Each structure stands twice: as structure tokens, then as C-alpha cells.
Amino acid sequence: MRVLRVRAGLLLALFALGVVFSPYAATASPAASPLPVLNPTVSALAVDADLPVDSVAGSQEYRSLVERAWFEARPGLEAQGSQTRLRALEIGMANVEGAARALIASAPPEEALAASLLAVRLAPDLPIAHMALARAYWDAGRYQDTLVHAGAGIAAIPRHLEASIWVVGSLLMMAASVLIAGPLLFILSLGISLFSDAAHDLGDMISREMPSFARAALLFALVLLPMVLGEGAAGFVLALFALGFAYGGSRHRMTLALCAGLVVLGLYPTLRLAGTALTALEADATAAAALAVVRGSETPAQLDLLRQADEKSDDLASYALALRARRRGEVEEMERRHRLLLEQRPADPVILTTLGNLSFKRGETQKAIEFYERASTIEPSATLMFNLSQAYASAFRMEEFENTMERAQRLDAEKVAELSRQGDTGFVADLPFPIMLIRDRMVAKADGGAFSSTLSGLLAPGWLGRSWINTVAGFLLAGLIAFVVAGLFQHASRCARCGRRICARCDDSMWSSDICDGCHHLFHRPQRTDPALRMARLQELRTREARVERIHLAVSIIVPGVSGLLAKRPDLSFLSIIVCAWAVVLFVWRNGVVPDPLAVGGAGPLAFILAGCAMTVIYIGVLISGLMIRRSL
Ligand SMILES: [Zn+2]
Numbered sequence: 001m002r003v004l005r006v007r008a009g010l011l012l013a014l015f016a017l018g019v020v021f022s023p024y025a026a027t028a029s030p031a032a033s034p035l036p037v038l039n040p041t042v043s044a045l046a047v048d049a050d051l052p053v054d055s056v057a058g059s060q061e062y063r064s065l066v067e068r069a070w071f072e073a074r075p076g077l078e079a080q081g082s083q084t085r086l087r088a089l090e091i092g093m094a095n096v097e098g099a100a101r102a103l104i105a106s107a108p109p110e111e112a113l114a115a116s117l118l119a120v121r122l123a124p125d126l127p128i129a130h131m132a133l134a135r136a137y138w139d140a141g142r143y144q145d146t147l148v149h150a151g152a153g154i155a156a157i158p159r160h161l162e163a164s165i166w167v168v169g170s171l172l173m174m175a176a177s178v179l180i181a182g183p184l185l186f187i188l189s190l191g192i193s194l195f196s197d198a199a200h201d202l203g204d205m206i207s208r209e210m211p212s213f214a215r216a217a218l219l220f221a222l223v224l225l226p227m228v229l230g231e232g233a234a235g236f237v238l239a240l241f242a243l244g245f246a247y248g249g250s251r252h253r254m255t256l257a258l259c260a261g262l263v264v265l266g267l268y269p270t271l272r273l274a275g276t277a278l279t280a281l282e283a284d285a286t287a288a289a290a291l292a293v294v295r296g297s298e299t300p301a302q303l304d305l306l307r308q309a310d311e312k313s314d315d316l317a318s319y320a321l322a323l324r325a326r327r328r329g330e331v332e333e334m335e336r337r338h339r340l341l342l343e344q345r346p347a348d349p350v351i352l353t354t355l356g357n358l359s360f361k362r363g364e365t366q367k368a369i370e371f372y373e374r375a376s377t378i379e380p381s382a383t384l385m386f387n388l389s390q391a392y393a394s395a396f397r398m399e400e401f402e403n404t405m406e407r408a409q410r411l412d413a414e415k416v417a418e419l420s421r422q423g424d425t426g427f428v429a430d431l432p433f434p435i436m437l438i439r440d441r442m443v444a445k446a447d448g449g450a451f452s453s454t455l456s457g458l459l460a461p462g463w464l465g466r467s468w469i470n471t472v473a474g475f476l477l478a479g480l481i482a483f484v485v486a487g488l489f490q491h492a493s494r495c496a497r498c499g500r501r502i503c504a505r506c507d508d509s510m511w512s513s514d515i516c517d518g519c520h521h522l523f524h525r526p527q528r529t530d531p532a533l534r535m536a537r538l539q540e541l542r543t544r545e546a547r548v549e550r551i552h553l554a555v556s557i558i559v560p561g562v563s564g565l566l567a568k569r570p571d572l573s574f575l576s577i578i579v580c581a582w583a584v585v586l587f588v589w590r591n592g593v594v595p596d597p598l599a600v601g602g603a604g605p606l607a608f609i610l611a612g613c614a615m616t617v618i619y620i621g622v623l624i625s626g627l628m629i630r631r632s633l
């Protein structure tokens with residue numbers, strides 16, 4: 001009864017996902033037998049799921065050999081799992097995703113652990129399955145196993161096409177945001193810190209009597225000019241960049257040059273790559289349909305699309321249709337398609353192995369050995385070597401059998417153990433579909449350019465944003481002008497002790513750009529000042545210093561990058577802004593920049609949050625070192 005409940009739940013989930021039965025199932029393998037017990041449930045569920053009525057009749061047939069193995073296996077999750085996995089390996093289906101997803105979605109709480117263990121076994125490369133298992137262990141109070149399987153979920157991401165494209169797209173988008181926002185924030189905070197000195201100098205050029213608010217307004221208008229001329233935020237930042245370049249020291253200038261380089265890197269290649277990855281999964285309908293066939297979830301519309309593309313001799317569509325015939329056990333169709341494919345791809349180990357397996361099953365052992373040997377010179381794999389050893393054994397070539405079996409075990413002992421578990425001398429397995437063909441097609445068709453120009457247009461709508469050359473030229477020109485102009489006059493500054501304005505033009509006597517005349521006398525020439533007045537003045541300065549210190553500490557903690565600027569370490573300031581920006585984007589986009597393609601599950605957020613925590617720790621370290629350097633100044 002328990003098994004039946006699991007099966008009914010499974011069917012419900014499969015219908016909900018629309019991954020197992022299709023309206024085309026009526027034409028599926030004729031050998032399949034109906035499941036009388038399940039049919040009433042199926043009809044009821046199908047009506048629930050709002051499926052067309054004819055698909056209910058068709059549901060008595062199976063859509064693939066794997067599905068048949070699942071439903072015709074001996075009762076019990078373990079037996080179903082083993083037989084389905086073995087059948088899947090036989091037809092090169094490395095992951096039975098539909099069944100794995102259904103198991104996760106439909107298992108009642110008390111069976112969650114068994115169901116998710118089986119899901120992981122059926123689809124070892126599906127991150128969401130590992131995360132379901134981690135969750136089940138968590139609920140069972142087995143925290144160490146939870147950690148192990150959460151880690152396995154993250155580790156599975158690169159092995160899964162949709163998951164890896166999603167993670168790479170999200171990471172690239174985050175990187176582009178950090179590369180653009182980090183430098184802009186640094187240029188902005190540096191510009192703000194230098195603003196009053198520059199405003200004073202600008203005012204002196206007009207009149208020394210000019211009040212400071214008028215000087216500030218004048219400079220502000222000047223900084224906003226490029227923006228008013230239609231260059232957008234990029235123009236504003238470019239003006240502040242020039243300001244920083246004119247007033248900063250050599251360390252400031254080096255950091256600013258680095259900033260300019262990173263902005264260009266973020267705005268152009270990174271944003272473009274992010275757009276390519278984020279749009280790749282939907283960029284090419286034929287590739288998406290081929291992927292659906294690999295996953296066993298193709299819709300009738302996708303099948304039509306593949307057939308049309310196949311007529312126009314689209315390689316990928318032909319490959320996918322050949323795989324589909326294999327999955328359904330349509331031997332003649334599959335052989336015809338694989339032989340045609342072999343003419344176009346004579347060095348494809350997947351096709352060679354499938355044809356070898358076909359010959360082996362027919363008892364044409366010598367022919368099979370030829371196919372396998374041909375494939376093994378191209379790309380030896382544990383599965384292929386296992387097949388070859390089976391063929392040698394069948395031909396009583398025992399020495400070669402042993403050598404080949406050893407070679408297979410050296411390549412992947414675990415896989416060989418799984419393949420030999422059945423103890424069936426007639427068992428051979430296909431190789432998995434070369435998924436890179438699909439990935440390459442998707443990436444080639446994805447248009448990252450439209451995505452990146454839309455986003456960069458928001459920041460740099462004018463001449464500056466027209467191409468990367470313009471942006472680089474803009475920064476170079478601004479830096480050059482700032483460099484020349486900066487040498488033409490003496491810069492105003494503020495006294496490090498009392499904060500008074502120091503300006504060679506306005507003051508009659510000037511000691512240095514760091515300390516005002518009054519403070520110089522106070523600290524370095526005490527004999528010339530009245531002792532009582534001196535004590536009072538020193539007390540006043542100490543009070544001021546304590547107040548400024550408190551304000552600086554507060555601002556340093558609240559605003560990223562300030563502690564580095566105050567420590568006269570622009571490099572440290574920039575580093576802390578970049579690290580802080582990474583932490584922010586990782587937390588804000590912890591669920592990805594676009595929705596998860598139902599493959600990553602909790603593995604994505606977990607990886608992003610862990611990385612965000614690591615960035616936060618680094619940020620705190622940089623912040624503290626900035627505060628310590630400032631204290632030692
Ligand atoms: Zn002073």
C-alpha cells in the first residue's frame with residue numbers, strides 16, 4: 001500500500017512537471033503493458049492537471065525505456081531505483097531528472113530521506129537533488145551528513161548545464177556590477193574629500209573675496225557640465241575623476257587609473273559576457289529542444305521543431321532525434337539515424353559506442369569490437385572500456401578482457417562497479433549525450449550585446465558610452481587635462497592640526513601645505529608664544545581633535561572606503577569598496593540575477609551566501625587595518 005501511495009504521488013508530481021507522459025506517447029514502444037491499478041488515478045490526475053483527454057489514453061504507453069523500467073520494476077523504492085538506474089546507464093542517460101524531481105516533490109515527510117537518496121542516485125549531477133537530500137538529513141537531525149550533501153550540491157553545479165549557465169551568468173552580472181559600481185563609488189568619495197580645496201582654488205581665480213558657498217556652487221556647476229551635455233552619470237564621474245587626478249598624490253593617481261581600467265572592463269566585456277550567459281538558455285529554440293530530449297522532458301512542439309530542423313540538416317537536431325529513438329527503444333530508426341550521424345561526425349565516440357552496443361546486442365561481437373576500438377583511440381572512458389571488455393569476454397579473448405577491464409577500473413572504479421553490479425555478461429552501456437554541443441550552440445546564439453548596450457546606455461548615454469574606445473579616450477583626456485592644469489597653480493589645503501584653510505594666495509605667510517603658520521609657531525617655536533595663551537590654544541586643539549576623531553571613526557565604519565582615504569591609503573580604500581560591493585551583490589542576488597532554471601535549488605543561495613560571508617570577513621579586516629594605519633599616522 002505504501003508503495004502504491006508513493007507511486008500515485010509520483011505520478012501526480014510528474015504530471016505537474018509535465019515531464020514523463022506526452023500526448024505523443026500513444027505512438028511509443030508497443031511492447032509496454034498497461035498498469036491497471038494506476039489507471040483510475042492517472043485519469044483523475046490528468047483531468048486535475050488540465051491535460052487534453054487523449055493524453056490519458058496514451059498514458060498506458062511509456063515514453064522511454066527508463067520510464068518503463070521504473071514502472072515495471074519490482075515494488076519498493078530500492079528495486080525501482082536500481083533497475084531504473086541500470087536501464088538509464090544502458091541508454092546513456094547519466095541523469096534521470098524527471099524521476100528524481102518527482103521523487104523529491106512527492107515523497108511524504110516520513111519517506112523524504114529514502115526518496116531523496118534515490119533521487120541523488122538517479123540524477124547524481126542534479127544539484128537540487130543533493131540539496132533535497134541535505135534537507136532530509138537536516139530534518140532527521142544528522143547534521144554532519146547535511147553538511148556533506150550541501151557541499152555535494154554546490155559541487156554538482158559545474159556538472160549540470162542549466163545550473164552552471166545560471167551560476168556563471170549570475171556571477172558575471174555581479175562582477176560587472178562590482179567592476180562598475182566599485183570604482184564609481186571610489187571616484188565619488190575621493191571627489192567629495194577633495195571638493196573644498198578645489199572649490200577654493202577655483203574661487204581664487206575669480207575673486208579672493210568670493211564666499212565659500214559661491215565657490216562650491218561654481219565647482220559643482222563645472223562638475224555637472226558633462227552630465228548636462230548629455231553624457232549622463234559617466235560624464236559626472238569623469239569630471240570627478242579629473243578632480244581626483246588633479247588634487248591626488250601619486251597613489252591616488254595610480255588607484256584612479258586602476259578604477260578607469262576596471263570600469264571599462266566592467267562596462268564592456270564583463271557585461272556582455274553576463275548578457276550572453278543570462279540569455280543563453282533561451283537563445284536557441286533548437287538547442288533548448290535538444291536539451292529537453294536529453295533531460296527526457298521534450299514537449300510535442302519541441303519535437304516538431306527538432307523534426308523541422310532535422311529536415312534542414314541541422315546536426316544538433318539530428319543528434320537529439322537519434323538519442324530520442326534510442327531512449328524509446330526504436331532500434332531501426334536509431335540505427336538509421338546513428339549511421340547518418342557517423343558520416344558527418346566520424347570521430348564521435350558517443351555515436352561509435354552506441355553503434356558498437358547495437359552490434360554487440362545482435363551478437364555481432366567482432367563488429368562491436370571494431371567500433372569500440374575505434375572510439376577508444378579517440379577518447380577512452382570507463383564505460384567504453386567496460387563495453388570493450390564485455391565484448392572481448394564474449395569473444396573468449398580473455399587476456400584482452402582482463403587488460404581492458406583493468407584499464408576501465410583505472411579510469412573510474414566506481415562507475416565500473418556500478419556497471420558490473422548486474423553480473424550480466426550481455427550488458428553494455430551507451431555514453432552520455434555530448435552536452436557541450438548544446439552549450440556551444442546556446443552560447444553562440446546568445447546575444448550579450450543587446451543586453452550590455454541597454455545597461456551601459458543607462459550609465460553612459462552619450463558619446464562616452466558609444467564604445468570602449470570612447471570611454472578609454474574620455475578617461476585619458478580627463479587625466480591629461482587634470483595633470484597639466486594641476487601644475488599651473490598652487491593648491492589650497494587644510495591644516496592637519498586645526499583644520500584652517502591654507503592658501504598661498506590668500507595668506508601672507510605660509511609655512512607648509514600641511515600645517516598653518518599659527519600651528520607651526522604653537523608646536524615648533526614655543527619660546528615665541530605666551531605660555532598661558534599657548535596652553536589654552538593647545539587644550540582647544542586637543543578637544544577639536546577628539547571630536548574629529550569620533551566623527552571620522554563613525555564615518556569610517558558607516559561608509560565603505562572612508563577609513564582608507566583618512567589613512568591616506570587610497571589603495572586600501574578602493575580595496576574595501578570592492579570587497580564591500582561584492583558582499584552586497586552576493587547577498588542581494590543570493591537567489592541569482594534571473595530565476596533558477598529549477599536545477600540549482602538551495603545550492604545556489606548557499607554558495608552565494610557563503611561567498612558573501614567570506615567577503616564580509618575580508619571587508620572587516622580591511623576596515624580594521626585602515627583604522628590602525630590612521631591611528632599610527
Ligand atoms: Zn593650524
Ligand SMILES: [Zn+2]
Nearest residue numbers: 204503505506
Ligand atoms: Zn586662496
